[in-house]
Amino acid sequence: xxxLPELLLLGSGLVFFFLSLGKPSDQLLKxxxxxxxxxxxxxxxxxxxxxGSLFYDSYRVDLFSQFFKMLLAAATFFLLLGTNGHxxxxxxxxxxxxxxxxxxxxxxMMLVSSVEMISIFVALELxxxxxxxxxxxxxxxxxxxxxxxxxxxxxxYGVMATGFLLFGMSYLYGLTGTxxxxxxxxxxxxxxxxxxxxxxxxxxxxxxxxxxxxxxFFYKLALxxxxxxxxxxxxxxxxxxTAFIATVPKLAAVALLIRLVxxxxxxxxxxxxxxxxxxxxxxxxxxxSALVQKDLKRMLAFSGIAHAGFILFGLLTFQITGYxxxxxxxxxxxxxxxxxxxxxxxxxxxxxxxLIEDLRGLNARSPLLALTLLVSLFSLAGIPPFIGxxxxxxxxxxxxxxxxxxxIPVILAAFNTAIGIYYYLSVVRIAYCTDEEKTEPVQTSFxxxxxxLFFIALIVYLGLIPSSLLAISQKAINVIL
Amino acid sequence: MVxxxxxxxxxxxxxxxxxxxxFYILWEAMLVPMYLLIGIWGGPRKIYASIKFFLYTLxxxxxxxxxxxxxxxxxxYSFFIPDIMWKNYSSTAQLMLFGAFxxxxxxxxxxxxxxxxxxxxHVEAPTAGSxxxxxxxxxxxxxxxxxxxxxxxxxxxxxVMPWVLWLSIxxxxxxGFAALAQKDMKKLIAYSSVGxxxxxxxxxxxxxxxxxxxxxxxxxxxxxxTGALFLCxxxxxxxxxxxxxxxxxxxxxxxxxxxxxxxxxTLSSVGFPGTNSFVGEFMVLAxxxxxxxFFSNNIALGLxxxxxxxxxxxxxxxMLQKIIWGGTSNPDQSWISDLNAREIVTLAPFLxxxxxxxxxPGTFLQFMHxxxxxxxxxxxxxxxxxxxxxxxxx
Numbered sequence: 001x002x003x004l005p006e007l008l009l010l011g012s013g014l015v016f017f018f019l020s021l022g023k024p025s026d027q028l029l030k031x032x033x034x035x036x037x038x039x040x041x042x043x044x045x046x047x048x049x050x051x052g053s054l055f056y057d058s059y060r061v062d063l064f065s066q067f068f069k070m071l072l073a074a075a076t077f078f079l080l081l082g083t084n085g086h087x088x089x090x091x092x093x094x095x096x097x098x099x100x101x102x103x104x105x106x107x108x109m110m111l112v113s114s115v116e117m118i119s120i121f122v123a124l125e126l127x128x129x130x131x132x133x134x135x136x137x138x139x140x141x142x143x144x145x146x147x148x149x150x151x152x153x154x155x156x157y158g159v160m161a162t163g164f165l166l167f168g169m170s171y172l173y174g175l176t177g178t179x180x181x182x183x184x185x186x187x188x189x190x191x192x193x194x195x196x197x198x199x200x201x202x203x204x205x206x207x208x209x210x211x212x213x214x215x216x217f218f219y220k221l222a223l224x225x226x227x228x229x230x231x232x233x234x235x236x237x238x239x240x241x242t243a244f245i246a247t248v249p250k251l252a253a254v255a256l257l258i259r260l261v262x263x264x265x266x267x268x269x270x271x272x273x274x275x276x277x278x279x280x281x282x283x284x285x286x287x288x289s290a291l292v293q294k295d296l297k298r299m300l301a302f303s304g305i306a307h308a309g310f311i312l313f314g315l316l317t318f319q320i321t322g323y324x325x326x327x328x329x330x331x332x333x334x335x336x337x338x339x340x341x342x343x344x345x346x347x348x349x350x351x352x353x354x355l356i357e358d359l360r361g362l363n364a365r366s367p368l369l370a371l372t373l374l375v376s377l378f379s380l381a382g383i384p385p386f387i388g389x390x391x392x393x394x395x396x397x398x399x400x401x402x403x404x405x406x407x408i409p410v411i412l413a414a415f416n417t418a419i420g421i422y423y424y425l426s427v428v429r430i431a432y433c434t435d436e437e438k439t440e441p442v443q444t445s446f447x448x449x450x451x452x453l454f455f456i457a458l459i460v461y462l463g464l465i466p467s468s469l470l471a472i473s474q475k476a477i478n479v480i481l
Numbered sequence: 482m483v484x485x486x487x488x489x490x491x492x493x494x495x496x497x498x499x500x501x502x503x504f505y506i507l508w509e510a511m512l513v514p515m516y517l518l519i520g521i522w523g524g525p526r527k528i529y530a531s532i533k534f535f536l537y538t539l540x541x542x543x544x545x546x547x548x549x550x551x552x553x554x555x556x557x558y559s560f561f562i563p564d565i566m567w568k569n570y571s572s573t574a575q576l577m578l579f580g581a582f583x584x585x586x587x588x589x590x591x592x593x594x595x596x597x598x599x600x601x602x603h604v605e606a607p608t609a610g611s612x613x614x615x616x617x618x619x620x621x622x623x624x625x626x627x628x629x630x631x632x633x634x635x636x637x638x639x640x641v642m643p644w645v646l647w648l649s650i651x652x653x654x655x656x657g658f659a660a661l662a663q664k665d666m667k668k669l670i671a672y673s674s675v676g677x678x679x680x681x682x683x684x685x686x687x688x689x690x691x692x693x694x695x696x697x698x699x700x701x702x703x704x705x706x707t708g709a710l711f712l713c714x715x716x717x718x719x720x721x722x723x724x725x726x727x728x729x730x731x732x733x734x735x736x737x738x739x740x741x742x743x744x745x746x747t748l749s750s751v752g753f754p755g756t757n758s759f760v761g762e763f764m765v766l767a768x769x770x771x772x773x774x775f776f777s778n779n780i781a782l783g784l785x786x787x788x789x790x791x792x793x794x795x796x797x798x799x800m801l802q803k804i805i806w807g808g809t810s811n812p813d814q815s816w817i818s819d820l821n822a823r824e825i826v827t828l829a830p831f832l833x834x835x836x837x838x839x840x841x842p843g844t845f846l847q848f849m850h851x852x853x854x855x856x857x858x859x860x861x862x863x864x865x866x867x868x869x870x871x872x873x874x875x
Contacts, residue, residue, distance in 0.1 A: 363521070378513060383539070384506035393502070393546070400554050407551070414547050418540040425516075425535055433520035433528050 002050045002061045005043045009106040012036040013099050020095035033098050037080050041073040058116035064476040065113040068255045075248050075334050076105055082342030082451050088238040088351020090139045097137050104130035108252040117169045117179040128158050138238040150236025157229040161219030168212025184263055207271050214260055220253035223308045224282035234301035242297055243341035247334045254330045258323050261315045275316040282309030283416040290423045296354045307333050314395045317402040325394045327473040332387035339376040339455035343369050346448050362431040366442040370431050372452040379459050381424040382417045387463040484514035492617050501549045501560040523605040530605035537598040541588035548581035566632035579637035582630040589622030593652035596675045603671035608715030616704035623681050623700055635863040639775050645686045650785045652679030657792025666714045667724050677703045684765035692768025693853050699761030706749045709831035713743050720817050730807030736819045740805050742828050747801045749835045751794045757838035
């Protein structure tokens with residue numbers, strides 16, 4: 001029962017493997033995927049209250065991991081529901097595409113439960129390798145072979161980041177003699193036998209080791225010095241793949257980063273400063289580069305880099321409120337991105353990339369999609385009363401509460417919000433304020449309409465009444481502290 | 482319509498909010514519907530105008546957010562506005578807070594160097610948008626000054642007071658001259674708004690009862706008069722489909738009812754005795770000339786504001802003359818129809834308020850007198866407390 005969602009995902013891999021042997025219709029594959037993701041979501045909901053540890057205590061099942069599993073499953077479910085049959089995936093490898101998607105989800109679910117460095121590494125590799133294959137599985141568009149370039153870039157950067165991760169892990173092992181996270185953090189049974197890394201942050205070795213381990217997840221989160229793959233991969237992969245990369249792995253990355261930063265002692269000023277630089281650098285780099293983008297997905301890539309900076313801003317307060325806010329923020333970010341990518345996938349009928357110019361007159365072509373886009377973009381920009389504003393607001397409060405010296409970074413972060421507004425607003429401008437000659441209306445299915453309303457309601461609801469989500473996040477984080 | 486209603490909700494909330502976060506949320510939430518109003522139903526340069534409006538006001542209020550968070554953290558985690566007021570923060574903190582407030586509110590008012598979004602937004606907005614923008618939105622800025630800047634950073638207010646006062650004068654004079662040169666009627670009214678709002682900030686920052694009461698009254702007056710003028714221009718626009726003054730000349734002969742209304746509103750905008758603006762401007766100027774313990778050059782300040790009133794007469798009467806009589810080269814206006822019953826019913830309440838406030842301002846003043854008196858007393862108390870503390874330290 002504790003392992004049920006993971007087992008179901010493993011089983012789904014087999015289902016799609018058998019389907020890939022024949023020549024299933026797109027419709028069949030799509031339906032199967034929807035049903036499986038629904039079952040997985042329900043199973044994670046059912047397992048929300050489970051507790052315990054598996055595999056010689058390298059795998060913890062607690063509220064923290066189960067809540068994140070639920071979020072991962074829900075994000076995948078809504079992603080599959082909102083995207084329409086993956087038109088730009090090579091038609092003879094659609095079944096394989098779903099295998100890799102569910103395998104990646106399996107890896108991410110294992111990742112959020114892993115508390116042992118080896119199992120973290122194995123789970124991370126499982127999730128990454130599946131995505132490495134998903135990226136180049138795009139049908140040739142004839143012109144440029146962007147997807148191959150994207151795939152290779154993603155692979156190479158990923159391997160490099162994994163290298164950093166392993167190197168950092170070896171240092172951590174060398175310093176403490178254990179590979180177990182709880183052993184490192186000083187909450188294990190063997191307390192006293194090993195020296196805990198928590199009290200070592202006055203030593204350069206511990207700082208270097210921890211930063212290297214974290215950089216493996218910075219790569220997943222698309223944070224500043226590890227962001228180089230992001231724009232090209234977003235642009236090169238199919239819209240649905242981008243939607244997956246932009247949302248689901250980031251949830252798991254935040255989960256792992258929360259686990260890692262709880263081990264850091266606040267007295268280690270060096271590491272705080274280092275993370276602060278990464279965070280602010282990420283915001284400035286992302287926001288300034290996004291200003292000049294013409295491709296919508298590229299713009300979202302840079303905006304994702306900027307938002308990663310905000311999330312790190314919550315983590316580096318080293319307070320439970322900061323972690324809770326970061327968790328709230330990533331949930332909001334995923335909801336907004338799912339909404340935007342649903343709009344992108346609906347507009348792009350044949351799976352081509354959407355330029356910002358292509359949104360011209362969307363208000364007239366499909367008012368509901370335009371409204372969804374408007375709400376989620378304004379939310380990303382951080383305008384009240386949407387979830388993006390509440391998230392940013394609480395992150396800034398949390399930071400300033402923790403230490404008055406954060407005033408300057410908080411002001412800089414606020415400036416970044418102002419920069420960001422311009423490019424979000426210019427997309428809205430194209431969608432709303434252009435009176436064009438009549439273009440054909442966008443066909444939206446019933447499901448997309450329902451989902452649009454659902455996303456809008458969710459963004460407003462979570463923005464106005466954040467307490468329920470915050471309460472459960474706090475409860476989840478309390479478990480691992 | 483949805484936009485207008487959402488905006489009304491937000492604006493009612495802004496003035497009623499006693500919680501700082503609620504205030505900020507509503508303050509910002511009002512931008513989105515206004516942006517859509519201008520952006521979708523606006524004139525030819527609507528994209529430029531709406532983006533400029535949005536970015537300018539939002540960028541200005543970002544620092545307000547930081548100020549709110551700082552106040553929250555340094556007040557035992559309270560967002561309740563009365564808890565935050567009159568707290569004698571250190572003078573550096575007050576200066577920084579005032580800077581954040583000033584940027585946000587001065588852009589909204591708009592005060593002189595930050596006014597450029599206003600003419601663009603006014604000109605491109607549909608009539609309803611212009612009316613809301615002029616009548617209520619701008620008042621959020623001056624309300625903010627009274628509500629937050631004065632009680633939270635009194636020490637800083639006194640320090641920067643001369644600058645703000647002279648900026649107000651610059652706004653009055655600049656708005657007047659700019660309005661004098663406009664060919665576009667809406668732009669003319671927009672620049673006259675800059676001038677009128679200059680009087681409001683002048684009244685607020687002179688920091689005595691007369692001035693602040695005059696400023697509040699002037700806020701109401703500006704809402705009534707300018708709102709009515711925008712409606713009048715909207716009515717001409719519906720007929721001629723142009724805001725060009727040159728195309729609307731000489732309609733007096735064919736629209737007698739319309740020009741009667743227009744004349745009254747114009748006289749009110751000029752500050753003619755008997756109309757509402759006269760009372761407001763008079764009180765502000767009376768406040769300025771009163772001996773002032775924070776600011777000694779008040780006579781010069783008052784004298785500098787006088788040309789603004791003269792300029793107002795010049796540009797408003799010029800517009801009125803053109804619209805009623807025009808010149809020898811009037812376009813043929815004989816096809817134009819006079820106001821219908823709906824339009825008369827729309828304008829009549831405005832006219833009522835113009836004369837009510839103008840002839841019997843006591844009705845309105847009695848509402849504000851108690852709170853203004855308290856504000857000024859507390860402000861002076863905070864000042865003397867700060868001075869005493871300073872002397873003890875020395």
